[in-house]
Amino acid sequence: MDPWTTLAQLIVNGLAAGCVYGLVALGFALVYKATEVVNFAQGDLLMVAAFAGWTLIEVAGLPYAVAFPVTVLLLAVLGFGLDRVVVRPILGRPQFATIMLTIGIAFAMRGVVSMTWGPQARTFETPFSRKNTPFFDVVLSDVSLSIIAATAVLSALLFAFFRWSWLGIAMQSASQNQMAAYLMGIPVKAVTSLTWALSASVAACAGLLLAPIALVDIALWLVILKAFAAAVLGGFGSIPGAIVGGLLIGLVEQFVGVYLLQEAKGIAGYVVLLAVLLVWPRGLFGGGERKRV
Amino acid sequence: MIGLAVRGLSVSFGGVRALRDVSFAVAPGEILSIVGPNGAGKTTVFNLVSRLFDADAGTITAGDRDITYLARHEIAAVGIARTFQNLELFDHASVLDNLLLARHAHRQSTVVAQILRLPSAMRAEVEHRLRAEQVIERFELERFRSATVANLPYGARKLVEFARALCLEPKLLLLDEPAAGLNPEERADLAFRIADVRDELGTTIVLVEHDMGLVGEVSDRVLVLNDGQLLAEGTPDVIRRDPAVIAAYLGAAT
Structure with missing residues (x-):
């Protein structure tokens, strides 16, 4: 392959992977801002969504266009329920307790998935599977393009949601000052549960987009590690930072794999994570919102 | 505009009886000040009316609505707004x-x-x-x-x-120590603004305030709390001369 084709495909593949990392990191950011809980089950929500999507498409025979929103809705309900039933009672306890709790939720979900669906990996058909789009001299896979396009649309929707909708604004205000939010008439607890629902829906989108390139498998939850690197690089808790951090991690991985050292591809994201933590812990969009004591 | 009626309000925190059987009423459009030494339970009254805490006993009525057990976020819809002694703003957002x-x-x-x-x-x-x-x-x-x-x-x-x-x-506005930390000029502006809000918008206002000058200037009526109990009630002039109030503030023997 000539160098330009390689470069173009690297960029598209890197962006596609980066979008998924970014969406998972975004899920972190939403919940972290609202409750200061780091949800270690974010990757498992994505994994559950992939299995749910597989069941709806391959078992129930629903078309992709129907299965997608239904899965997103199911995960929203799951996210809402997790906050309402499991997380809310433990809020206000030491941070360590909530970390253990979300790790526990993650293990529980892995257990339920392996009991229900078994350990074998599977795939489902999407309208983009095994199709390509020629772009000048470069052939780009439709799956990658679909991930990038869907992430762009989703980011725009979320931007509008947080900027213009009362619910998005209520979510931000409840995360800044709960007491004031209550007195403005914002039902803080319900809004927090809705934030979990939104975060789980975003994870569902990421899972359904990722499944065609990564197989529907329990190991999908591991994407959380890359997403963690993305979230730290972007500035933990920042929504634009999550997406930009994800894209950068995705690109770095691809470039390191091809231009530097094939074997280093897998660890490139973590090298970035460590480097950011050492020299620039606030990350790209971390801002000055440091906690005052 | 709505009035406020508090009947037999009591609340304890641990072993501390913050309020003991406190009753008072505010007429629609009235400016009432609640004064008293530190720890008298003034802010506790606000916290109960704005539903941040639950009362142990008693009832709170705003207009003709019993709000004693209303959910916190529904207070705004009833028409009650408040400020805080230590400010509760969305610090990272703009004023607008x-x-x-x-x-x-x-x-x-x-x-x-x-x-x-x-x-x-x-x-x-x-x-x-x-x-x-x-x-x-x-x-x-x-x-x-x-x-x-x-x-x-x-x-x-x-x-x-x-x-x-x-x-x-709001139809009822609770201001918790609005003059605390203000310079004399800001304090004068504040007195004007409180009176202006009531006169022009008709809002019922309850103040918790230490600045007796401000209290005298703007209030129709003053309520004195001491040690969680109602000590005295009356116009600012009457309150200023009340021996029980003077004793509570200055610790003088009567």
């Missing part, structure tokens, strides 16, 4: 955004209409902005409009919190 957030209780558009910027949502938005601008004008906050709250001087932040409470279009 803080004021617009107070319009939350009045919002009617749906999330979808707002995301798509439909004409109905935009009209509602313009209306809210107009109301916020009226308050900005009333309080002369124009130059701070787009400043981030965290960067403002203390006096300005106090004013922003007062302004935000007004954006709720």
